[in-house]
Amino acid sequence: MMHFLLLFSRQGKLRLQKWFLPLPERERKKIVKDMTTMVLARKPRTCNFMHWKDLKIVYKRYASLYFCCGLENQDNELLALEILHRYVELLDKYFGNVCELDIIFNFEKAYFILDEFLMGGEIQETSKQSIAKSVEASDMLQEVRH
Amino acid sequence: MSPSVRLQEMIRVIRSARTQGEERGIIQRECADIRAQFRQGDNGERSHSLAKLLYVHMLGYPAHFGQMECVRLIASPRYNEKRMGYLGAMMLLDEKQDASLLITNSIKNDLSHSSQYVQSLALCTLACMGSAEMCRDLAPEIERLLRASNSYIKKKATLCAVHIIRKVPELAELFIPAARSLLSEKNHGVLHGAVVLITELCARNPDTLDQFRKAVPELVQIMKGLVTSSYSPEHNVAGISDPFLQVRILRLLRILGHNNDTASDAMNDLLAQVATNTDSSKTAGSAVLYETVLTIMDINSESGLRVLAVNILGRFLLNNDRNIRYISMTSLQKIVQTDHNAVQRHRGTIVDCLKDQDTSVKRRALDLSLALVSAVNIRSMMKELLIFLSTCPLELRSQTASGIFNAAERYSPSKRWHIDTILHVLTTAGGDVRDETVPNLIQLITTASELHCYTVHKLYRALVKDISQQSLVQVACWCIGEYGDLLLKGECEEIEPVQVTEDDVLEALETVLQSHMSSPATRGFALTATMKLSTRITDNVDRIRSIVSIYGSCIDLELQQRAVEYNALFKKYDHMRAAVLERMPVMDKNSPGHTNGDTSGEIKEPDPSKPKPVEAGLLSEPASQVCDLLDLLGGTDTPLQPKPAPTITPTTTSSADLLDLLGGLEPIPVPTVTVYEKNGLSLKTQCDKQTETDVTVTLIASNSTQSDITNFTLQAAVPKSVQLQMKAPSGNVIPAHGLGQVTQTVLLNNPNKVSLKMRIRVSYSHQGAVHQDTVQIDSFPSLGWNCQPSINPL
Numbered sequence: 035m036m037h038f039l040l041l042f043s044r045q046g047k048l049r050l051q052k053w054f055l056p057l058p059e060r061e062r063k064k065i066v067k068d069m070t071t072m073v074l075a076r077k078p079r080t081c082n083f084m085h086w087k088d089l090k091i092v093y094k095r096y097a098s099l100y101f102c103c104g105l106e107n108q109d110n111e112l113l114a115l116e117i118l119h120r121y122v123e124l125l126d127k128y129f130g131n132v133c134e135l136d137i138i139f140n141f142e143k144a145y146f147i148l149d150e151f152l153m154g155g156e157i158q159e160t161s162k163q164s165i166a167k168s169v170e171a172s173d174m175l176q177e178v179r180h
Numbered sequence: 181m182s183p184s185v186r187l188q189e190m191i192r193v194i195r196s197a198r199t200q201g202e203e204r205g206i207i208q209r210e211c212a213d214i215r216a217q218f219r220q221g222d223n224g225e226r227s228h229s230l231a232k233l234l235y236v237h238m239l240g241y242p243a244h245f246g247q248m249e250c251v252r253l254i255a256s257p258r259y260n261e262k263r264m265g266y267l268g269a270m271m272l273l274d275e276k277q278d279a280s281l282l283i284t285n286s287i288k289n290d291l292s293h294s295s296q297y298v299q300s301l302a303l304c305t306l307a308c309m310g311s312a313e314m315c316r317d318l319a320p321e322i323e324r325l326l327r328a329s330n331s332y333i334k335k336k337a338t339l340c341a342v343h344i345i346r347k348v349p350e351l352a353e354l355f356i357p358a359a360r361s362l363l364s365e366k367n368h369g370v371l372h373g374a375v376v377l378i379t380e381l382c383a384r385n386p387d388t389l390d391q392f393r394k395a396v397p398e399l400v401q402i403m404k405g406l407v408t409s410s411y412s413p414e415h416n417v418a419g420i421s422d423p424f425l426q427v428r429i430l431r432l433l434r435i436l437g438h439n440n441d442t443a444s445d446a447m448n449d450l451l452a453q454v455a456t457n458t459d460s461s462k463t464a465g466s467a468v469l470y471e472t473v474l475t476i477m478d479i480n481s482e483s484g485l486r487v488l489a490v491n492i493l494g495r496f497l498l499n500n501d502r503n504i505r506y507i508s509m510t511s512l513q514k515i516v517q518t519d520h521n522a523v524q525r526h527r528g529t530i531v532d533c534l535k536d537q538d539t540s541v542k543r544r545a546l547d548l549s550l551a552l553v554s555a556v557n558i559r560s561m562m563k564e565l566l567i568f569l570s571t572c573p574l575e576l577r578s579q580t581a582s583g584i585f586n587a588a589e590r591y592s593p594s595k596r597w598h599i600d601t602i603l604h605v606l607t608t609a610g611g612d613v614r615d616e617t618v619p620n621l622i623q624l625i626t627t628a629s630e631l632h633c634y635t636v637h638k639l640y641r642a643l644v645k646d647i648s649q650q651s652l653v654q655v656a657c658w659c660i661g662e663y664g665d666l667l668l669k670g671e672c673e674e675i676e677p678v679q680v681t682e683d684d685v686l687e688a689l690e691t692v693l694q695s696h697m698s699s700p701a702t703r704g705f706a707l708t709a710t711m712k713l714s715t716r717i718t719d720n721v722d723r724i725r726s727i728v729s730i731y732g733s734c735i736d737l738e739l740q741q742r743a744v745e746y747n748a749l750f751k752k753y754d755h756m757r758a759a760v761l762e763r764m765p766v767m768d769k770n771s772p773g774h775t776n777g778d779t780s781g782e783i784k785e786p787d788p789s790k791p792k793p794v795e796a797g798l799l800s801e802p803a804s805q806v807c808d809l810l811d812l813l814g815g816t817d818t819p820l821q822p823k824p825a826p827t828i829t830p831t832t833t834s835s836a837d838l839l840d841l842l843g844g845l846e847p848i849p850v851p852t853v854t855v856y857e858k859n860g861l862s863l864k865t866q867c868d869k870q871t872e873t874d875v876t877v878t879l880i881a882s883n884s885t886q887s888d889i890t891n892f893t894l895q896a897a898v899p900k901s902v903q904l905q906m907k908a909p910s911g912n913v914i915p916a917h918g919l920g921q922v923t924q925t926v927l928l929n930n931p932n933k934v935s936l937k938m939r940i941r942v943s944y945s946h947q948g949a950v951h952q953d954t955v956q957i958d959s960f961p962s963l964g965w966n967c968q969p970s971i972n973p974l
Contacts, residue, residue: 048240082503083507085540110470112504116424139188141238145267153307154339156339156342162414
């Protein structure tokens with residue numbers, strides 16, 4: 035199960051944080067700080083896996099954003115890379131050539147998409163089209179009612 | 181009230197702030213606006229205000245005043261407000277907040293909402309932050325949704341059930357029947373959720389695990405379908421059909437097949453198929469292969485399959501992708517104990533990974549390399565490890581050093597190789613080794629007696645080159661002190677001869693003594709070594725004397741003490757110096773706690789050059805060496821005394837010559853007191869105070885009977901805080917008619933100044949009969965020192 039998913043910029047600014055475990059605010063802030071420090075300190079051509087306390091940390095850089103998640107021991111790190119990639123693809127499809135600014139100004143949409151893809155730290159849908167359709171339908175619902 | 185600023189406008193304004201202070205100001209204004217908005221009630225702008233608050237929260241500012249607004253928004257009938265409310269709940273509320281309970285009712289209502297998107301919001305929020313109470317409340321609802329709804333809701337309900345089980349394990353039984361039937365779903369999302377649910381159920385309860393073993397054939401079918409299916413655009417990732425689902429199924433199979441032959445057999449073919457057919461050119465395929473390998477290694481698979489798995493890992497090792505190399509080494513580490521030979525085949529590649537740029541990869545390679553060292557490959561592996569040590573990152577150094585030492589200790593082909601290796605490590609990474617290395621190395625060197633000459637030459641050269649690595653310097657000083665004569669002789673078969681003069685050696689030791697790089701312990705080593713050389717060199721004894729006397733006024737207490745004692749050895753006890761500073765005997769590798777705790781008469785010291793705390797004036801530091809000396813000078817017939825009471829440790833055999841020296845040490849004649857007299861055997865004590873806390877007691881036994889007393893032994897016990905050191909007796913036969921005496925000296929150290937008592941047991945043979953008796957001496961003269969012990973014969 036994934037414990038958390040963080041997106042942050044090259045300067046260490048947080049752009050998205052999803053927590054799949056109940057943690058106090060102080061604890062969350064500490065984890066975010068640790069993650070940004072660790073990931074930003076990594077040299078360019080190193081592998082994408084690290085160890086932190088008893089978690090496996092998988093991170094990947096896409097343009098100016100770092101995607102970082104914390105996994106448990108039995109989770110498959112290579113698959114986590116695929117999960118991160120899938121999320122980026124979903125964002126890309128939705129925003130059309132997504133960039134960091136899209137996520138900054140439309141952060142709530144990024145969360146909605148994530149909530150269609152992951153739930154409780156696990157994948158809920160493995161089909162890209164399915165997710166895209168649901169998000170679209172929800173958006174329409176929002177327009178109609180509004 | 182300024183008109184509400186839309187979310188994006190606010191974000192733009194915040195981002196344009198040039199300083200932290202400016203940003204704070206903007207945020208404060210916005211928060212005030214938001215609070216006002218919340219107070220206003222329903223005006224169609226609430227969701228925007230909450231969105232702004234959530235952005236502010238993400239920047240790290242406090243946002244708890246929005247919690248109640250989330251609750252209100254969730255209860256709203258409008259979808260956009262609900263959506264924002266639930267998002268706010270997931271971000272701001274967690275199970276510790278009281279407000280979270282308030283949304284339970286809303287969630288319950290929304291779970292039965294007509295719109296599936298509203299239902300989905302409720303399910304998502306419950307799975308994200310549902311507390312145990314909420315889970316208990318809503319579990320039946322979830323179970324209902326699991327069975328009767330469309331696949332969109334089913335897949336979400338499944339993961340919600342997973343969350344419920346994690347939070348409230350007792351509710352697991354509720355979901356078992358539904359979970360079983362979900363496996364026949366076609367929708368991949370639902371199937372994936374079902375597999376996760378079953379995995380969670382099996383992980384928590386071994387009975388459930390047994391139940392679900394029956395599902396293995398079904399799972400195998402599903403997996404086969406995925407692997408052999410034709411291209412499906414919906415689920416395809418880099419040529420693999422739904423790798424997410426495949427990995428999850430493999431993981432479940434692993435749990436089901438573990439320690440179970442039937443289940444393992446059922447999946448053997450499938451695993452072989454997946455392992456052979458999966459294309460691993462992209463990450464997705466590698467992820468599936470990786471999971472397959474983990475499964476194969478964890479179930480009761482047949483050996484052919486295991487070999488296949490290890491070969492896959494070997495292939496991974498050669499992959500260009502660093503991630504895959506890392507993964508493969510992690511997996512190899514797990515199986516290196518069980519499938520050692522298979523992993524050995526890849527040793528070359530693993531050792532190459534030591535040279536990788538990436539620290540994580542290096543770390544894995546180091547762990548694996550150390551696990552692969554064996555008697556066969558020790559020489560080549562050590563070469564690689566030593567090269568690695570000189571270039572490895574700092575955080576790995578001490579681990580590498582300890583690993584090398586362990587390996588060397590277990591598999592070293594020869595003593596000389598072992599010593600060379602340790603020296604190499606000390607020269608390269610002396611600062612990162614553990615403290616026991618120094619005594620261990622010294623002990624090793626003493627056992628390799630044929631290599632003393634070689635060792636001391638090498639160490640001397642290393643010392644001359646560099647005195648910054650403390651462990652190396654300490655060992656070098658010790659060896660130079662011990663084997664200085666071999667060093668000065670100059671010839672040694674194994675190294676090119678270099679003429680070393682006495683001045684050179686003393687120069688080197690003085691440099692160590694004076695350098696500010698040397699730690700106090702190191703300087704102690706150097707001083708002792710200098711002292712030892714006084715008996716091994718011929719010309720420069722005066723130089724040594726002057727060095728030693730200089731340090732007599734050193735600020736460091738330890739050094740000063742040593743120097744003063746050595747000075748005394750020169751001045752007053754010069755006749756003893758040679759004997760005291762003789763060569764050390766070979767040490768056994770006993771633990772320091774081997775001999776009984778209270779006494780200090782330890783014969784086998786793990787580190788002889790670090791003297792024990794001072795016991796008594798003269799024979800303090802050399803005293804411990806004297807004990808070893810007594811050992812060395814060889815036994816007389818007196819056997820080792822047995823140790824019945826915990827506080828007795830008599831020293832070993834002695835030589836009469838030495839005792840004469842000791843006898844000569846008692847400067848002041850003191851009165852003798854008879855403490856025991858029975859059957860013709862009389863025992864007298866003569867005590868002599870040395871310092872405030874130390875006393876030397878001489879026991880004198882004489883025999884007034886007609887026949888000799890033989891096998892005479894004395895054992896002594898003292899109170900706990902007193903340290904006792906018994907010197908060897910002069911003999912064990914007391915001639916008859918008072919023609920001779922047996923004397924034995926006992927040194928007592930009484931740091932706590934308790935009242936001194938001693939219990940003495942005598943045992944001897946007389947006229948064919950064995951006699952034993954005990955006498956207790958209740959008080960020795962304390963500070964008064966009038967030496968009139970009171971006696972309490974038992």
